[in-house]
Amino acid sequence: MAKEPDYSGPAIKTEGLVKAFGGRQVLSGVDMHVDPGEVLVVIGISGCGKSTLLRSVIGAYRLDGGSVRLLGRDVTTASEDEWLPLRRRLGILFQQGALYTSMSVGENIALPMREHTDLADPVIEIMVRMKLDLVGLGGTEDLMPAQLSGGMQKRVALARALALDPEVMFYDEPTTGLDPIMAGTVNRLITDFNRKLGVTSLVITQDMNCCYAVADRVIMLYEGKVYFNGTVDHLRTSSDPVVEQFVEGRPDGPVSHRSAMASA
Ligand SMILES: Nc1ncnc2c1ncn2[C@@H]1O[C@H](COP(=O)(O)OP(=O)(O)O)[C@@H](O)[C@H]1O
Ligand SMILES: [Mg+2]
Numbered sequence: 001m002a003k004e005p006d007y008s009g010p011a012i013k014t015e016g017l018v019k020a021f022g023g024r025q026v027l028s029g030v031d032m033h034v035d036p037g038e039v040l041v042v043i044g045i046s047g048c049g050k051s052t053l054l055r056s057v058i059g060a061y062r063l064d065g066g067s068v069r070l071l072g073r074d075v076t077t078a079s080e081d082e083w084l085p086l087r088r089r090l091g092i093l094f095q096q097g098a099l100y101t102s103m104s105v106g107e108n109i110a111l112p113m114r115e116h117t118d119l120a121d122p123v124i125e126i127m128v129r130m131k132l133d134l135v136g137l138g139g140t141e142d143l144m145p146a147q148l149s150g151g152m153q154k155r156v157a158l159a160r161a162l163a164l165d166p167e168v169m170f171y172d173e174p175t176t177g178l179d180p181i182m183a184g185t186v187n188r189l190i191t192d193f194n195r196k197l198g199v200t201s202l203v204i205t206q207d208m209n210c211c212y213a214v215a216d217r218v219i220m221l222y223e224g225k226v227y228f229n230g231t232v233d234h235l236r237t238s239s240d241p242v243v244e245q246f247v248e249g250r251p252d253g254p255v256s257h258r259s260a261m262a263s264a
Contacts, residue, residue, distance in 0.1 A: 005036045007072020011168050011200040012040075012057055018065030019049070019056050026052050028224030029066065034168075039194050039201040041211045044221035045246065045257060050204040051095060053221065054170055057202070058090060059083050071167065088116045091166030091199075093157055095173045099145040105132070105156050106141030112163040131159040135189060151182030158189060169193060171203045175210045187213035208247060211235075220246065222255070 005011070010033035017030040026049040034040040042050050055061050057068055059075055067076040070086060078086075099108050109128045113119055119127070132138050135155040145153055154174070161169060171190060175183035191214050193199045205211055211218060211232070218235050220228035220243060228235065228243050235247060245253030 005072070005167070009072060010034055010069070011036045011038075011071060012202060013069040014053075014057065014066060016066035017053070017056055017063060017068065019052050019061055020064045025064070025224055027056065027221075030221070030224070030226055032219055032226055032229070034200055034202055036200050037194070037198055039190070039203060039214050039216045041203045041205060041215040041218045042221060043205060043208075043211055043218060043246065044227075045255060046206065047257070048221045049224065050221060051172055054092075054172055054202065054204055058087070058092060058170065088112075088164050089167045091161035091164070091169040093154075093161045093169070093171045093174055095176065099153055099157055099160070101145050103145075104141060105137070105143050105145065105148070108145070108156060109160045109163055112160065116164055127163070131162050132156075134162065134193075135159045136185070149182075151178050151185070154178060154182070154186060155189070158186070162193065165197075166199060168200045168202070171201065171205075173205055173207075174203065175205065175207045180209075183207065183210065184213070186210075190214045208249075 013033040014030050017027050018025060019027040030053060042053065044050055056063060057070065059078060063076060067074060069075065071089060073086065075083070075086065103111070106128050109131050110124050113124045113127060128141060129138065132140060135158050137152060137155055137159065145156070148156065174186050174190065178186060187210055190201060190203060194201050203210070203214055215232050217231055218228070219226050222242055228238065228240065235243065238244060241254050245255050
């Protein structure tokens with residue numbers, strides 16, 4: 001069950017977050033927050049800075065302005081030592097699932113436990129089994145990643161992200177490249193982790209089905225800022241031309257991919 005947070009206020013909060021690459025501002029003052037127990041979905045066109053926002057929040061980048069609070073602590077200028085105890089409370093599913101190809105499924109999931117805890121091997125084995133059961137892949141411990149389909153690899157990566165029972169999960173495009181049924185499975189897992197395990201979640205996606213399936217609240221990034229913030233109902237009924245164009249996938253409208261210098 002969900003633990004009461006040991007902090008007050010949002011699980012994640014950014015104020016005026018600025019991040020530039022080579023003098024070009026990708027994020028130019030992002031104010032957002034995720035409440036404990038909430039699933040926040042971040043949408044926006046390719047190259048608008050969604051992954052950059054995620055990496056800024058988890059301390060992978062030095063910011064060019066603004067602040068980040070995570071689990072009640074100001075981490076804007078946190079040192080690597082200050083980050084260590086915080087990072088093990090986070091689970092991250094990167095866009096490219098990145099399993100170690102030379103390790104079995106079980107070894108991949110055990111890795112964070114071996115690195116961050118001093119649990120004995122038999123305990124780790126049991127926990128690996130539990131995590132695999134959670135994602136519907138019980139009994140696949142001894143398979144190698146190459147023997148799995150893309151959707152199964154994604155679920156193993158999910159099980160690994162859950163290895164240390166994170167309080168906050170970050171998902172970067174969790175359904176991209178999956179067939180609709182596997183995408184539905186992943187959406188349901190995201191919802192289950194949130195509802196059953198109480199995991200606060202930040203989900204980045206361009207997949208509106210994923211957005212509708214998992215979101216408690218949605219923000220849309222556009223031109224370096226939070227352009228929309230509201231519920232799925234607000235999103236669906238918005239008459240804002242930028243929001244409508246994205247949500248309905250219209251090729252013509254105010255949004256130009258050139259302005260985002262799309263890459264991802
Ligand atoms: N490490 C980096 N170095 C230089 N430019 C980057 C880097 N990461 C992202 N960018 C640029 O920042 C912009 C936003 O990228 P990204 O956050 O990956 O977008 P999204 O995830 O929304 O598709 C893109 O123009 C991308 O080329
Ligand atoms: Mg991205």
